[in-house]
Structures are given as structure tokens and as C-alpha cells.
Amino acid sequence: MGEIEYRTCIRCNESKPTTEYHKQSNTKSGFRTRCKPCRKERSDARIKAGYLTKKHRENPNHEKERKARYHESKKLDYILVYIIKDYDGNGNNYCGITRNPFYRMKSHSFRGKLNTDKYEIVAKVETRVEALKIEASYHDRGYHGRIKGRPINKNNEYETELL
């Protein structure tokens, strides 16, 4: 009784008292896996990258609302194919598909590997399969992207590599 409970943070690997962790009721331990300073550091980095706004931290429903918008966007009856020429300053080009270029470019920027200033929409189609075909044709021409080569099986699944 009265003994301090410790747990190890999966980020910094330090053993810290559970008071150094936020509570999370839907997990077995009842605590977050990352300690408070590690969580803050990550959220500061994401805010700095423009990927996350302060609203995410201040409004606990923000994530839920964001997901609702995402599912809403799934209902859109179009999908866009975009390219980014010379995304890395070394003459490499990128091609990808998205329903929401605004959020897609933000996620590219956050991953930090693409210069998204010069993205262009090259096609607007009705189905994902059509979009994947156009995307694959760009990749055949040497554009980099999520799909490396052809579908890997007859269910049309692709080898993926996110940039």
C-alpha cells in the first residue's frame, strides 16, 4: 500500500511513476504507453509541422470529428490523381491518389520527404480502380509513389511504400 507504481515508456524507454502518464480507460493498464513529456514532444512536433493544430490538444472530440470528416470524404463520388514534379530536388517525380489533396499534402509534408509546393491534379475519376490504373501508368514511367510496380496478387493488392 502506498507504493509507487512504475511503467516503462515505449518512446524514451525510461521507467517512470504512473503519475507521469496520462490515463487511458480503454487499455488494460489504464495508462498511455508514452509518458507525458514524450507525448507533449510529439504533439509539439506535429503542431510545428502544421499537421496538427492546437485544437487537437484542446478539443478531445477533435479526432472523432476528423474521422467523421474522413468517412464523409469516402462518400465522395470522385478520386483524384496528383503528381509532384521534382519532389526531392533531385529530379524525382511522385504520383499518388487522394480524395482530399489538402490533407494529403499536409500528411506528405509531415512525413517530411516531399516538397509539396508544386503538386498538380492530373485526373479526376469515379473509382479507385481507375485512379490506381492511372497512378500505375505514371509509376511505369518512372514516377515514385505508393505503388511499387504491379499488383502483387490477383485481388489487386499492391506492395506499398508511403513517402
Ligand SMILES: [Zn+2]
Ligand atoms: Zn517517455
